Amino acid sequence: MISSAIDRLRARREALLALFSALAIAIHAFEFLLPSPVPWLRPGLANILTLCALFLYGGRAAWLVALTRICLGGLLLGTLLSPTFFLALSGGVAATAMMTLAHMLAGGRLGTVGISVLGAAGHILGQLLMAAWLLRHPGVWRLFPPLLMLAVVTGAFNGLAADLLLQRLRLRLARCP
Amino acid sequence: MARKCFTLWDCLVVAVLLITALASWLLMPHADGAMVIVERQGRVLFRAPLHCRREVSLDGPLGPTVISIENGWVRVKNSSCPRHLCQHHKAIRRSGEMLACLPNGLVIRVAGPVSVPEPYDFLSH
Numbered sequence: 019m020i021s022s023a024i025d026r027l028r029a030r031r032e033a034l035l036a037l038f039s040a041l042a043i044a045i046h047a048f049e050f051l052l053p054s055p056v057p058w059l060r061p062g063l064a065n066i067l068t069l070c071a072l073f074l075y076g077g078r079a080a081w082l083v084a085l086t087r088i089c090l091g092g093l094l095l096g097t098l099l100s101p102t103f104f105l106a107l108s109g110g111v112a113a114t115a116m117m118t119l120a121h122m123l124a125g126g127r128l129g130t131v132g133i134s135v136l137g138a139a140g141h142i143l144g145q146l147l148m149a150a151w152l153l154r155h156p157g158v159w160r161l162f163p164p165l166l167m168l169a170v171v172t173g174a175f176n177g178l179a180a181d182l183l184l185q186r187l188r189l190r191l192a193r194c195p
Numbered sequence: 196m197a198r199k200c201f202t203l204w205d206c207l208v209v210a211v212l213l214i215t216a217l218a219s220w221l222l223m224p225h226a227d228g229a230m231v232i233v234e235r236q237g238r239v240l241f242r243a244p245l246h247c248r249r250e251v252s253l254d255g256p257l258g259p260t261v262i263s264i265e266n267g268w269v270r271v272k273n274s275s276c277p278r279h280l281c282q283h284h285k286a287i288r289r290s291g292e293m294l295a296c297l298p299n300g301l302v303i304r305v306a307g308p309v310s311v312p313e314p315y316d317f318l319s320h
Contacts, residue, residue: 124204132205139212163220170212177205 030191035071035079042067042087043094050095061172064091065137068114069130069180070187077118084114101152105145112144113137130184131177138173139166228290228305231269233262235300241319245269245288245305251319255299262303274299 072080258275290307
């Protein structure tokens, strides 16, 4: 009986993480199609799914969703191994590192908004580091202040969205254990 | 289950990041410009270093516009446009700043230092 319950939980975790990854890839591709003044200025809505994975199943799950989204998203959009892909990869890795670390250190004290904003800040930091390395032009850092402002706004929005999604998911998951 | 979407810590994180953004904006050194470039419809009409004192008259559709470069500042000294908005604008010196005289079709901008030295001192078309 106990082993079957554990099996069921594990199956549910795997199904949910697969769903999160698939949704994240879809949002990633959708954002790519949105018109934007600068090609890398995006709200980062796919991070909502990484946040959900992090809050439901922990750091490893968040890494799984983030890396799957970036690699498969790159493959889907045809940007794999191009500069765009490396910008997304460095941003995603920095963001996920920041979020998992903050989640681990803060325990339950930081909610989705705080973690999301930190992730967004990590994202632009990773991207700018990669951009500075690719372009070898110090002018890249002039973008830091305005981008950080935007990151706080989009990060807070994503955090709120993730919170709503998590509330609903937790209700559902509690209803059918 | 307690709602943990926006705790005190979240406020703290958001505040710290906003302050970081503002501080880095204020503390970031604004590069002084090095070159004055005057363009009409994307075509470069005139180009000169910012540190040399110079006065130049450029002809537009309404007549001449006199631009003066002095002590690293550029300003429009005189223009034949109807409202003289460009003349009343304050002088500029920083990389990326612009003066425009739309009636006379001139855009005066300051560019940053070029990493590759140019083979000429100034260029006039």
